[in-house]
Amino acid sequence: xxxxxxxxxxxxxxxxxxxxxxxxxxxxxxxxxxxxxxxxxxxxxxxxxxxxxxxxxxxxxxxxxxxxxxxxxxxxxxxxxxxxxxxxxxxxxxxxxxxxxxxxxxxxxxxxx
Amino acid sequence: xxxxxxxxxxxxxxxxxxxxxxxxxxxxxxxxxxxxxxxxxxxxxxxxxxxxxxxxxxxxxxxxxxxxxxxxxxxxxxxxxxxxxxxxxxxxxxxxxxxxxxxxxxxxxxxxxxx
Numbered sequence: 001x002x003x004x005x006x007x008x009x010x011x012x013x014x015x016x017x018x019x020x021x022x023x024x025x026x027x028x029x030x031x032x033x034x035x036x037x038x039x040x041x042x043x044x045x046x047x048x049x050x051x052x053x054x055x056x057x058x059x060x061x062x063x064x065x066x067x068x069x070x071x072x073x074x075x076x077x078x079x080x081x082x083x084x085x086x087x088x089x090x091x092x093x094x095x096x097x098x099x100x101x102x103x104x105x106x107x108x109x110x111x112x113x
Numbered sequence: 114x115x116x117x118x119x120x121x122x123x124x125x126x127x128x129x130x131x132x133x134x135x136x137x138x139x140x141x142x143x144x145x146x147x148x149x150x151x152x153x154x155x156x157x158x159x160x161x162x163x164x165x166x167x168x169x170x171x172x173x174x175x176x177x178x179x180x181x182x183x184x185x186x187x188x189x190x191x192x193x194x195x196x197x198x199x200x201x202x203x204x205x206x207x208x209x210x211x212x213x214x215x216x217x218x219x220x221x222x223x224x225x226x227x228x
Contacts, residue, residue, distance in 0.1 A: 031214050033214075033215055033216075041220070041221075042203060042218045042219060042220045042221050043157075043203065043216075043218045044218075045215050045216070045217075048215060092156060092157070094157075094216075096214045098214065100145045100162060100164050100207065100214070101214075102147075102159075102207075102214055102216060103159070104149075104156045104157040104158075105156055106155065106156040107156050
């Protein structure tokens with residue numbers, strides 16, 4: 001298994017600002033992902049964080065809005081840029097060593113006012 | 114493209130009663146199937162997964178699920194629920210050929226266990 005921590009656990013931000021969320025895994029993993037869970041909704045994949053290269057974004061998500069870094073096999077960051085109230089969500093980091101072994105972090109609860 | 118449909122958005126049930134949470138998926142290739150649980154204000158926890166082999170999969174907390182390829186379903190069951198099972202349950206799929214494990218989630222089913 002893998003233990004994932006995220007920082008911050010929650011934040012309240014003003015419209016137009018940016019927030020960077022950190023994801024730390026307790027061991028090296030091949031795959032890391034970022035998901036968004038809007039209020040009362042399911043999880044939607046934002047992007048796959050690739051180590052040493054640009055992230056792979058899903059349809060509807062762009063790098064300018066959600067820049068992602070992954071400098072090594074245990075750490076990744078997601079930035080939510082130029083925030084609006086519609087960005088209020090829970091952002092979850094996940095990781096895995098194979099397609100059938102994926103673990104989730106506790107999430108970052110973001111409120112944009 | 115893959116998709117997952119959870120047929121019930123909310124399932125109220127009395128304590129010690131059996132429960133079934135329904136999940137159907139769509140995929141043109143073979144898939145892995147998962148059930149996750151999300152307790153209030155917490156992250157996701159894996160309940161069980163189907164990779165191959167026996168179609169009846171047993172998970173944690175007394176839950177089990179049955180993979181039915183012909184009906185493209187992966188329903189979750191528990192013979193007797195507890196108050197502590199109150200949570201949101203998500204069905205998810207990952208296909209063998211994707212870029213490495215990204216999951217497609219259903220809309221979730223809110224299980225509410227009443228005393």
